[in-house]
Amino acid sequence: VQAASLKERNHFGGIFRDHVVDTRQYLDHVRQSTAGTQGRPVKLFANHFRVTSRPQQITYKYNIDYMPDIEDRQVRSELLLQHKAIIRKCYIFDGTSLLLPHKLRSPKMELVSLLRKQVVKVTIEFTSELMPTSPDCLRYYNILFRRILKMMELEQVGRNYYNNLISHLMCSICRLVIWPGYVTSILEYETSITLCADVNHKLFRMQTAYDLISDIRDGFPTKQELQEQVSKRLVGSVVSTMYNNKTYRVDAINWEETPRTTFKTSDGAEITFVEYYKTQRYDQVVTELNQPLLISKGKWQKSKQDTPHEPILLVPQLCNLTGLTDELRKNYRVMRDLALHMRLDPEKRQHELRKLMNTIQTNKEIQRELQLWDLKFDGSLLSFSGRILKEVRIFQGRRVFDSHPQFADWTKETRSGPLLNVKSLDHWLILYPTGYYRAASSFLQSLRRVTPTMGIAMKEAKMLQVSHSVQSYTTTLENHASSKTQMVVCVLSSEKKELYDSIKQYLCVSCPIPSQCVIARTLDKPQTLLTIATNIAQQMNCKMGGALWKVETGLQNAMFIGIDCFHDTVNQQKSIAGFVSSINQELTQWFSQCIFQKSGQELVNGLKACLEAALKLWCKHNLFLPQAIIVYRDGVGDGQLQALLDYEVPQIESSLKSVVKLTFIVVKKRINTRFFVESEGRLRNPLPGTVIDVEVTKRQWYDFFIVSQSVKDGTVTPTHYNVIHDTVRFTPDRIQHLTYRLCHMYYNLAGVIRVPAPCHYAHKLAYLVGQSIHQEPHHSLASRLFYL
Numbered sequence: 075v076q077a078a079s080l081k082e083r084n085h086f087g088g089i090f091r092d093h094v095v096d097t098r099q100y101l102d103h104v105r106q107s108t109a110g111t112q113g114r115p116v117k118l119f120a121n122h123f124r125v126t127s128r129p130q131q132i133t134y135k136y137n138i139d140y141m142p143d144i145e146d147r148q149v150r151s152e153l154l155l156q157h158k159a160i161i162r163k164c165y166i167f168d169g170t171s172l173l174l175p176h177k178l179r180s181p182k183m184e185l186v187s188l189l190r191k192q193v194v195k196v197t198i199e200f201t202s203e204l205m206p207t208s209p210d211c212l213r214y215y216n217i218l219f220r221r222i223l224k225m226m227e228l229e230q231v232g233r234n235y236y237n238n239l240i241s242h243l244m245c246s247i248c249r250l251v252i253w254p255g256y257v258t259s260i261l262e263y264e265t266s267i268t269l270c271a272d273v274n275h276k277l278f279r280m281q282t283a284y285d286l287i288s289d290i291r292d293g294f295p296t297k298q299e300l301q302e303q304v305s306k307r308l309v310g311s312v313v314s315t316m317y318n319n320k321t322y323r324v325d326a327i328n329w330e331e332t333p334r335t336t337f338k339t340s341d342g343a344e345i346t347f348v349e350y351y352k353t354q355r356y357d358q359v360v361t362e363l364n365q366p367l368l369i370s371k372g373k374w375q376k377s378k379q380d381t382p383h384e385p386i387l388l389v390p391q392l393c394n395l396t397g398l399t400d401e402l403r404k405n406y407r408v409m410r411d412l413a414l415h416m417r418l419d420p421e422k423r424q425h426e427l428r429k430l431m432n433t434i435q436t437n438k439e440i441q442r443e444l445q446l447w448d449l450k451f452d453g454s455l456l457s458f459s460g461r462i463l464k465e466v467r468i469f470q471g472r473r474v475f476d477s478h479p480q481f482a483d484w485t486k487e488t489r490s491g492p493l494l495n496v497k498s499l500d501h502w503l504i505l506y507p508t509g510y511y512r513a514a515s516s517f518l519q520s521l522r523r524v525t526p527t528m529g530i531a532m533k534e535a536k537m538l539q540v541s542h543s544v545q546s547y548t549t550t551l552e553n554h555a556s557s558k559t560q561m562v563v564c565v566l567s568s569e570k571k572e573l574y575d576s577i578k579q580y581l582c583v584s585c586p587i588p589s590q591c592v593i594a595r596t597l598d599k600p601q602t603l604l605t606i607a608t609n610i611a612q613q614m615n616c617k618m619g620g621a622l623w624k625v626e627t628g629l630q631n632a633m634f635i636g637i638d639c640f641h642d643t644v645n646q647q648k649s650i651a652g653f654v655s656s657i658n659q660e661l662t663q664w665f666s667q668c669i670f671q672k673s674g675q676e677l678v679n680g681l682k683a684c685l686e687a688a689l690k691l692w693c694k695h696n697l698f699l700p701q702a703i704i705v706y707r708d709g710v711g712d713g714q715l716q717a718l719l720d721y722e723v724p725q726i727e728s729s730l731k732s733v734v735k736l737t738f739i740v741v742k743k744r745i746n747t748r749f750f751v752e753s754e755g756r757l758r759n760p761l762p763g764t765v766i767d768v769e770v771t772k773r774q775w776y777d778f779f780i781v782s783q784s785v786k787d788g789t790v791t792p793t794h795y796n797v798i799h800d801t802v803r804f805t806p807d808r809i810q811h812l813t814y815r816l817c818h819m820y821y822n823l824a825g826v827i828r829v830p831a832p833c834h835y836a837h838k839l840a841y842l843v844g845q846s847i848h849q850e851p852h853h854s855l856a857s858r859l860f861y862l
Contacts, residue, residue, distance in 0.1 A: 077565070088285050088712025088714075089347065091715070092713070092714075094209050095716045095774070096774040096775075097799075099774070101776050101797070104776050104802070108771065109806055110807040110810050112463070113463045113765060114173070114462045115460075116461065116462050116764065117458075117460075118750065118764070118800060119457050119749070119757065119772055120457075120747060121271055121272050121423070122268040122270050122455070122456040122747070123268060123269045123431060123452050124273075125269060125449070127449065127450035128215070128449055128450075129211070129448050132174070132205060133203070133204045133211065134200065134203060135173055135175050135199050135200075135201050135203070135204055136173075136201060136580070137201045138170060144189070144194065147169040149189065150170075153194055154172070154196060155186050156187045157187070160178065161174060161178070161198075162174075164446040166214040167756075169525070171201070173211075181420070183197070184196075189787055205464060209262070209409075212262060215447075216259060216546055219258055219260060221443065222434065223258070224255065224532070226437070226440070228256070229275050230319055232678075233479065234276070235255050235273050236253060236721060237253060240254060244411055244412060249280035250277065250278070251277075251278045252416065253275065253278065254274045254275055254426075255273075255274045256273060257278060258270065258271045258273045263770050264773055265774060268456060270746055271427055271430060271827040272506075277396060277397055277412075278314065278395075278396055281397065282391055282393055282394055282396075283393040284389075284390035284393075284396075286308065286390075287366070290303045299716065301327070304327055305326075305327055307370070307409055308327060309322070309325065309326060309327065310323070310324065311394060312396045314350075314360075314396050315392055316394055317356040318391060322388060324363070324388075325369050325371045326369040327367075327368060327369065327387060328366055328387065332347075333347040333367070335347060337350075338354040345687065347389055348363065352780060354385075358392055360391055361533060365390050366387075366390070367384070367825055368387070371385050371386070404569075417788030417789075418758075419758075419759075419788060421758075423748065435451075460760070460766045462761055462764050463480050465477055466815050466826075467626065468488075469625065470494050470622065470623040471492045471529070473487070480761060482762035482784045482825050482826035483784070484623075485825065489524075489528070489824075491529075493526065493530070496620055499532040499558075501616045502531075502536070503535060503560065503566065504518065504536070505538050505547055506540070506565040507541065507542050508539060508766075511537075513594045513598060514594075517592070517606075520607035524608045528611060528612070528615070530611060536554065538554060547577055548580050551585055552623065552728065560592070562588070562589040563589070563590045563592065563614075564591045565594050567594055568592055568593070574846065575847070577591060578842065578847055580854060582842075582851070582852060582860065586851070590613060592610060612821070613812065613821075617771055617858055617862060619834070621662035622824075624661065624662055625819060628812065629704075631698070631836070632702040632703070633655055633692055633702070633703045633704070634651075634704050634816065634830075635654065635655045635685075635704070636654045636655075636705075636832025636835055636837075636838055637653055637654075637706070637709070637830060638707075638708040638833060639652070640837070640841050640843070640845075641673070641844065648673060648701070649670065650669070650671070651840060652668060652840030653668070653683075653684040653836065654666050654667075654836040656832065657691055658695060661819055661831070663695075665687075665857055666855075666857075666861070667856065668843050677721050682729050683731075689729070691857070700734060701733070701734065701735065702734065703726070704739070705737065705738045705740065706741050706813075706816075707740050708742075708743070708833045715740065715798065718749075718798065723799050735801045736802070737801070737809070738797070738798055738799040738800075739796065739797050739809075740796040741794075741795055742794040742795075743791070745791070745793075747770055747779065747794070749764065749779070759784075760790065760791040763782065765778060767810070776798075776800070777794065777796040778794075779793065781793075782827065782829075783827055783828050784813055794811060816830035816832065819831035822862050841861075842861045
């Protein structure tokens, strides 16, 4: 319980650690400008609101200490505010430090507060003067803005604020509730400080973790079955504590302890969980005394793996479940209704943001609070000019065509002619469960119809019937698969994860053969079967070493690398780093490697060995070293930028000869910035290929945004790219064009994706290993796209 507030202390820490890292100072070729010029200009709007006024005087920072130490941030604040007569009404407190526009009468003050009749000594000690331009000031403005959101009667859940007064009951049977809310940040950008605000939603299930345990207990009588099923359903999920709306990820279940277990409070007293929640401050009654406890290791893991912290123990009865179950995700009606509420198009998003800004501008109490700090915001969306890059040419065999300018798609074109590089299907197996011969036979007939157009020569498959068990699939493969077998297609009777995982594990580790799993239900729809067969045929061709199409990158003798991380929630919560590197000049062949790391670890060890293996294979294929290596690094958490520069970039550089140049680009998908264009009096999504490298980029970074994909519903999310190391010396136009072209090279979709292909391949690899096979794939598959 005491550890629960550790993650709250530095709420914005990661973001601000990144924003003070000046990577551009080392990139002299873009010291004058990081903005490109090529492309068609377009007027854009962003969900940013310019800060038009802020404090211009020096402010004073004080450190706050408590004796005995108080962990809970809210209690710390209440204890400090018992002395409001001293600090006065104009203050910002972050839990450990205090910002004031005036000096206190003494640089160090020792005060006495009372906490439930217990004396707590509060020490206020001056630490520094902050100039108006100090980056630390921005951190305090964000804390002040959180206070503004609270004044709007919004509830804090996790990092963001939500309105539970206008929540939507989505489905009484499914017990789903949506709270609308906002995610905000005030940061300095290219030419100004802006408030970035976006609409957010929190999904609650009107069910506690204990309710779920009780439901499972009714169906699984034995203790072992109960524990296995509870762990399966709860581990990896996120719960929200009903007494303070904080969110925690469930990492394990503690079956040995119950709410009657005692623990030591900060003053050394022993107390049970039951007593703590009833008497300490929450006034919550725990009625089920024999329930297990949930274990959360906390978000500190991601950046503080070496810091010894006790895990957080939570009472299931006091934890609401959040998010969707697998059953709900398969419910078309529920997912459609959720999309209507949560996927706002640009026009609706703008409407909600205007409501927020209007409340801030017209609420007198909020205005009084902002005026104390002379903080003012423009009420209009930030506008500026972006550029739309030229459509990318797709080369498929002898045919050449452009991606669709609006939908970023070439599905029809790629199905109507031979693929770039085809592999014939000579020796392959189709395994189907009892009762599904008709589905498997229909699928095979559809493949016969679509493969000739694509240029794939296909011989008869060996059709093998199996029972519905994992053992039946593996035994059949042991008896019929050989060194000649090129492909195994497994028809599955259901979406049961254990079956899929076991088959993939067997075919990726024990008996390494490229494989394709398909759910029988998807083969029962005659109207879509040809489309499904076409997609699967293309996937099978790639997994056997073939290629679908290519684009011209404009760069010769360059190796491209994608790196991403996935945190395995099953195998002792290992983290898996996927490392994918190009083998040939056309970027149609890729070499994959996995690195297993400590739980929650995002910085990657072992990059030197991975790169050396990648260079060895490159040289074997091309007979020379690449002149340049371009790394796209995804899966980086907030606050890791300096660590990447200090830790990962040197690992890669240490493996390179002096003649090989290196460019290292950090890719971020989880961002809150959104862009809009105005058309016919309404805001709409920008076209694919829209580049933004002004106004909302950082002065100290070589960064840009690209809207590469097209979406049917809601608002498109751009991707942010930050070039942190560049001895290739790319111009802004060149790196932007190159990055956008790589978004066309992912072979699981005949369209443009959100990130460059090597990034997404690395993600797919790490995800397959982390979710399904939980161990190193067999080395013989390393040069195949077996993870598609």
